[in-house]
Amino acid sequence: MELFRVPTLAVTAAISLLIYLMHHKRTALPEKAQRRSQRSQPRRTSQPGVVESIWTCPGTSQAMERQGSVECVAGKGIVGDRYNTDVTRGRYSNTPEPGRQMTLIAAEGMELLADKYHLKIGPQNCRRNVVVRGLHPLSELVGREFRLGDIRVFAHRTSVPCMYLEGLTKQKGLFQEFYCDAGLNCEILEDGTLCDGASVELLPGEPDLDRCVVGRAWILPALFVRPRERSAAERQQVLDLRKALEAEHVSATGTDKTSTLKKLRLFDQTHGRKNGAWDGGSPQY
Incomplete structure (x- = not known):
């Protein structure tokens, strides 16, 4: 990947933004993004759910x-899964967060995707x-907090898909349409x-968003908004975050140079960025 150098003023501004965001990394799905994610979705009933697979x-x-x-280990993950902290073989294992210990997805969301958009996503490929x-x-x-059988978990954030999944399933449009219904990232507590x-x-109690911790890759609330629905300000925030990551790479030395380049490439692959013409919203096909 050929990286362009950002003017000094832009680098300073981008780094300042990143520092600010890192100091405010305790965040959950923002109210604006949460409202958007629930559009046209049926309300959940008070009845308990069930694990289908x-x-x-x-x-x-x-x-x-x-x-x-499966065996679940508090603070580590599911035994045998790529994101268990004893394994760390997942695509995002280099940006750890407690919510990757167990990921959930609603069967109804996958069915809605098939019925409304004719996109096929199922338990075997989600x-x-x-x-x-x-x-x-x-x-x-x-x-x-809630229980799945005897396992107590805490939900830190919603999951969002990446362009990698769209490429893997060879279904154009999956990234956008699946964006706000792609699952839930949970920490295993027992x-x-x-x-x-x-x-x-569900366990008694009100939502405690102050407990929610997201990884560095998801510190920006705008990233939880469906790409085509991001405002101009939200798209600019995403672009500024990308510039901050690039500035970090430019200033890195030694082994950090390789690590920061990997983060840049992963960011681009996740969000569908191919070149500098990307506007911080919809992916570049």
């Missing part, structure tokens, strides 16, 4: 494998660990075994 993946780009049951039913939309669970068919029960 469980999936793990041993490493980046490898096929998801269905499991009848790249999430646990398929649940009866809790759609999952965005309402951000900041909440050890135990999770089995197919387990009930999902």
Whole structure:
């Protein structure tokens, strides 16, 4: 990848933005983005949900494998999955966050995608660990504790897809249409075994968004807004974040140079950026 040098003033501004965002990294799905993510979605009922299927993946780009049951380890993840902290073989393992210990997705969201947009995404290729039913939309669970069987978890943020998934499934438009219904990132709070068919029960209490922690890759609230729906200001924030990452790479030396370049490439792949003409919103096909 050929990197362009940003003028000194732009670098300073971009780095200042990044520092500000890092100091405010405790964030959840912002109110504006949350409203957008819930448009045209049915309200979740008060009935408990159920685990329909469980999936793990041993490493980046490898096929998801269905499991009848899995062992969950508090603070680490699912045994045998790529994002377990004892394994760290996931595409985003170099930007760790507690919410990657277990990812959920609503069966209803995948069905809606097929019915409305004729895009086929299912448990075997959505790249999430646990398929649940009866809790759609999952965005309402951000900041909440709940149980899947005997496993207590906390939801830190919604999941968003990346352009990698669209390329993997060869379905143009999947990135945009799936953006606000792609799952939930959770931290495992108690050890135990999770089995197919387990009930999902919300625990008492109001959402506590101050507990939500996101990784460095998702510190910007604008990233939780569907790309084509971002305002001009939100698109500029995304561009400024990308410039800050690039400035960090330009100033890096030694092994840090390789690490920062990897982060840049991962950012571009995730959001569909191909060149400097990208506007911080919709991907460049």
